[in-house]
Ligand SMILES: Nc1nc2c(c(=O)[nH]1)N[C@H]1C(S)=C(S)[C@@H](COP(=O)(O)O)O[C@H]1N2
């Protein structure tokens with residue numbers, strides 16, 4: 001997998017950066033490339049990349065301030081030759097967010113009513129610095145950065161989405177985990193008044209939606225907490241105001257509208273594993289060689305697609321993010337699916 005530095009869409013680096021700085025940055029990034037992700041460095045004056053058909057959204061004041069200081073030139077793991085950014089329209093109208101219904105267009109139709117401000121996240125469990133933290137304070141100490149990631153759903157479709165957020169590791173480090181902490185557990189908001197899917201008596205899920213990661217997975221530089229996408233504040237249907245993005249795992253791990261992050265000793269039972277333990281595991285790493293009991297995982301439908309242009313592509317182990325492989329060294333990925 002290639003790690004590359006993204007360029008603003010409509011200008012080259014050389015256009016906006018004095019040549020000497022441009023050259024030395026290039027050399028600097030070349031070194032960092034070998035290390036995986038780059039450490040943060042001084043924000044550049046590069047322009048925010050424009051996304052077609054994406055207007056400015058009403059956003060909280062803190063978001064606008066953080067966005068002004070964002071790293072649009074962050075190192076992003078994606079393959080620019082193969083991975084075209086999915087149009088905003090598709091990414092915001094073909095969603096899974098069962099709190100708003102089970103159809104792909106339910107979240108776009110119904111999530112608008114969700115109140116996302118004020119928002120606070122409880123960070124608790126095996127940490128030395130627990131607390132209920134206002135979203136702006138959770139994000140505040142970090143610099144926002146853009147990450148363009150592939151998103152591969154367990155249902156065998158995929159997209160490429162530019163997220164705006166911070167490394168999950170930043171939040172975990174600030175909570176100061178105790179030595180017994182081994183896993184991280186995440187919980188989505190429960191608010192049936194605004195989430196019609198939570199009112200259904202026939203719902204599959206025992207709310208809240210829960211997800212989990214091993215602590216070392218959560219600390220991996222690719223694990224990300226998003227507050228925006230396509231250069232704007234996160235649309236509600238994508239999990240506003242705070243959602244997880246774990247690009248090497250099936251989409252259901254990337255839990256939306258998070259209100260609680262807990263450091264725990266044992267692996268948390270995640271919602272989909274609870275519903276169908278033979279179909280959905282705890283790890284849920286993207287793996288073309290381990291089929292879902294009811295369908296193949298060897299290929300995926302990359303959106304946008306149509307009957308005439310099905311856009312079916314090969315699925316890759318860890319969704320192509322090879323740098324996470326060492327997290328699973330020696331593990332039987334068929335057993336730990
Ligand atoms: N709380 C919650 N988070 C969730 C889900 C959900 O139903 N509820 N669906 C998951 C699934 S199956 C996928 S594929 C992704 C979809 O994210 P997107 O709609 O932003 O593309 O969100 C994940 N996070």
Ligand SMILES: [Mo]
Nearest residue numbers: 153154251252
């Ligand atoms: Mo999914």
